[in-house]
Amino acid sequence: MGSEQKERFPDERVDGIAMAETTKIPLPSRIDETFIVERIFSAVMEHRLAPATKLNEHKLCDTFGVGRMRVRRALLLLSSQGIVDLETNKGAFVASPGPVEANEVFGARALLEPAIARQVVADIEPERMEMLRQHISLESEARNNSRETDLIRLSGEFHVKLALASGNSILARAVRELVTRSSLIVGLFGTSSHATCPADEHSNILCAIENGDSDSAETQMVEHLNRIRDGLNFSAPKPQERDLAEIFRLK
Amino acid sequence: MGSEQKERFPDERVDGIAMAETTKIPLPSRIDETFIVERIFSAVMEHRLAPATKLNEHKLCDTFGVGRMRVRRALLLLSSQGIVDLETNKGAFVASPGPVEANEVFGARALLEPAIARQVVADIEPERMEMLRQHISLESEARNNSRETDLIRLSGEFHVKLALASGNSILARAVRELVTRSSLIVGLFGTSSHATCPADEHSNILCAIENGDSDSAETQMVEHLNRIRDGLNFSAPKPQERDLAEIFRLK
């Protein structure tokens, strides 16, 4: 995970967020809070940012090279989406959902996503279908090459892209938010074997859609979500030694 | 509280927002952005704030008696919920959804709310049932007394309370957001007769829930939403002379 590229200010950065900055993707000339939000979103989605991690304003400023105002606005937006908890006079922390909230998140997903799957079957445009197919191939490629981080991200993105395929951007945003929060939940309560969505399940859902079988698409989504949910173990929350780990890293 | 400053600058206020401040409800000692967000939310829900109304920072500061920071944070939060549009160097405006967005909002509602109605039937707690009953009686009371504004607000709130009755606060927040945006849409494209939800429809839905008839509850919600949607007329958007109205008030 986030280790090498920070030549100049290695310890001034927040774990896991800035990583991709050294990739070839050119940064937008004008960094706005949306960019920061996206980055933190991704980091959470890929399990690079653990729940309860403190998000220090100053470090974030250095990391993204922006003023404090931008960082603060970004954190506020993230908190409104339940990804970050803001505690007054304490700071911002990556959200650490408990069992109750986890139940609500998966309850909402169970309500939304099967219905979305059904609707996608109803009216799917060819190009969106192609998008989904491409995504599935990316997933299996990542799986075959054991690119764990990519697989985690792609697993989540599938659900978002399916929602996008429904053509309703509002629904898509809602799903995106739920999936990201699910990522936090899985990170906390997931048993090791279920870090990602089980193999082939996404592919099966896509098949049902291709066959125009809305019933199958819906029930497969239901079972898929149930499987993820069943992979959680609330009685054994993972220890959160984030602070210690960070210290070991820094020295 | 903030009840004293308004006698002095009555015309420095933004239309429709501060109204209720003169009621007996004591203001929270420490006004935070949540309070401002709630107020603007309510004003939109009750059609007191028309789409495309400019939300001047300075006026909002005076209206709520807070600093610019609070107002800005509130506006940012509202924009993240699609209630407000932020245009750089121009300012904040009450969102003015077009037909496309309206379609998405009602599409999302059509997906969500019938499923919620069904789920509420599945496991409803007595006290929540009672809450819904009380709400219905409030609605009919407002209807009988021709308290139009109250009725508009209550019409929207019913949908939110139904979502709350499902016990899933995440779903409830999503519905709340959608209902508020619907309020904007109805204000723009609604024919006069459909400013509120048709009479008795909510009551019918509640009956179905009381009878434990999940199928009926679901289909009635579907039809209810369709009825609202059918009351929209996108070819004849209402004129938006908001600014003029404000000018008339101010001078």
Add this chain to the structure above:
DNA sequence: AATCACAGCATTGTCAACAATATTTGTTGA
């Protein structure tokens, strides 16, 4: 009379200093 340029004003965007609070570190005493 209509149009354009420009000046002045109003509004929003940005930043840096300051205040308030929390956290860490250091010290003292039992």
Add this chain to the structure above:
DNA sequence: TCAACAAATATTGTTGACAATGCTGTGATT
């Protein structure tokens, strides 16, 4: 050694001033 207390530091919250931008009204020119 440990606990309790106090100083020092770090972090967040808030405010105000300033810069940048957009808007409006005036007047000159055609």
